[in-house]
Amino acid sequence: MxxxxxxxxxxxxxxxxxxxxxxxxxxxxxxxxxxxxxxxxxxxxxxxxxxxxxxxxxxxxxxxxxxxxxxxxxxxxxxxxxxxxxxxxxxxxxxxxxxxxxxxxxxxxxxxxxxxxxxxxxxxxxxxxxxxxxxxxxxxxxxxxxxxxxxxxxxxxxxxxxxxxxxHSAAEQLADRVAVLTRTRADVLDAHGAELRRIERDLHDGTQARLVAIAMRLAVARRALSGNPRNEQFLEGLLRDAHEGTEEAMTELRDVIRTVYPPILADRGLTGALTAVTARCGVPTRLDIDNLETVPAAVESIVYFAVAEALTNVAKHSQATTAGVRVSHTADRLSVVITDNGAGGADDRLGTGLAGIRRRVLALDGTVEVDSPAGGPTTITMELPCGL
Incomplete structure (x- = not known):
């Protein structure tokens, strides 16, 4: 042959x-x-x-x-x-x-x-x-x-x-490498700036507004108390609203913190975090983790967000009935493979979150491969370096 x-x-x-x-x-x-x-x-x-x-x-x-x-x-x-x-x-x-x-x-x-x-x-x-x-x-x-x-x-x-x-000659390979790193660095800076603006917007429009409202209610309650100490029903309503607003502000603040670095990673590690993500997915998802050792926090965070985004896409867009996440760890590489039996046709240009996943992974000099023919199945393979 x-x-x-x-x-x-x-x-x-x-x-x-x-x-x-x-x-x-x-x-x-x-x-x-x-x-x-x-x-x-x-x-x-x-x-x-x-x-x-x-x-x-x-x-x-x-x-x-x-x-x-x-x-x-x-x-x-x-x-x-x-x-x-x-x-x-x-x-x-x-x-x-x-x-x-x-x-x-x-x-x-x-x-x-x-x-x-x-x-x-x-x-x-x-x-x-x-x-x-x-x-x-x-x-x-x-x-x-x-x-x-x-x-x-x-x-x-x-x-x-x-x-x-x-x-490629050695000089051309170096030039290509520099071009790739320059492009990924620019993407990281853009993503970082967008993330900071999102956090500022969430804190300003959500948490800060609620805290201001709480302060105003407490000020009104204080004045009402000084003017008419017996107005208990009015004071009770103000304090109840202030208490509820405080709880809502704390919830929003926790949500903002979770987008920066999920507390579950610090509490339960990557294995526990991925277990929680797959359990919350709207599509039955099997999680296989092979030989997962300690990896850098930056890699853990990117894997967590990438898997969460990918499973969100599966639940929203794929029409899948089953999905799977397989994580394997070698000496210097972490491999994550996400599969589903849905309709396929996933494309970075369609705004399904794949572009964001790719930007996150490329920020650490990783690779992302998407195999999603029309009719399915879809396989997303991510490779990230762990020797940071």
Missing amino acids: QAWRGGAYLLRSLATGVATLLALPLLCHPRRARRWANWHRDRAGRLLETPLASRPALRATGRRAWADPAAPRDLLWLPVNAITAVPLGLLALLCVGNLLTAAIATPLWWAFAPQDRPRLFIDIPVTSWATALTLGPLQIVLLTALAYLAFAPIARAHARICLVVLS
């Missing part, structure tokens, strides 16, 4: 090499070269079973497109691909062509056109049925062995050349 897969890769490489030569003037532009290079990089990565991230499509034009750090590599791949793919692809084509000739064409040719004798092994004429039926199978065996032994290594060699030319 690997041999024929390698042969198919080489034949496609021949086609792309010829296409590169024919369309070279059109491809000699950074934006087109980037798309062409990404296609080859993905193809080589699949052959070598090495997942690679494609470079983002170039949106810049003019000088800015030519100034992209990866543009020289994309353009270099054009002649390199033509020089390497055409001869290697021709070798595969020659092998396959001779194999088909020996298997099919030679007997038919000898039977129906003996005046124009075919040749086996390039230069041996077929002059009789004995020659056709002996050298033909021998050529098939030898070419099959050659294809089996050579196609896969040659294809892998070409794929490695592709990755050597198109892979």
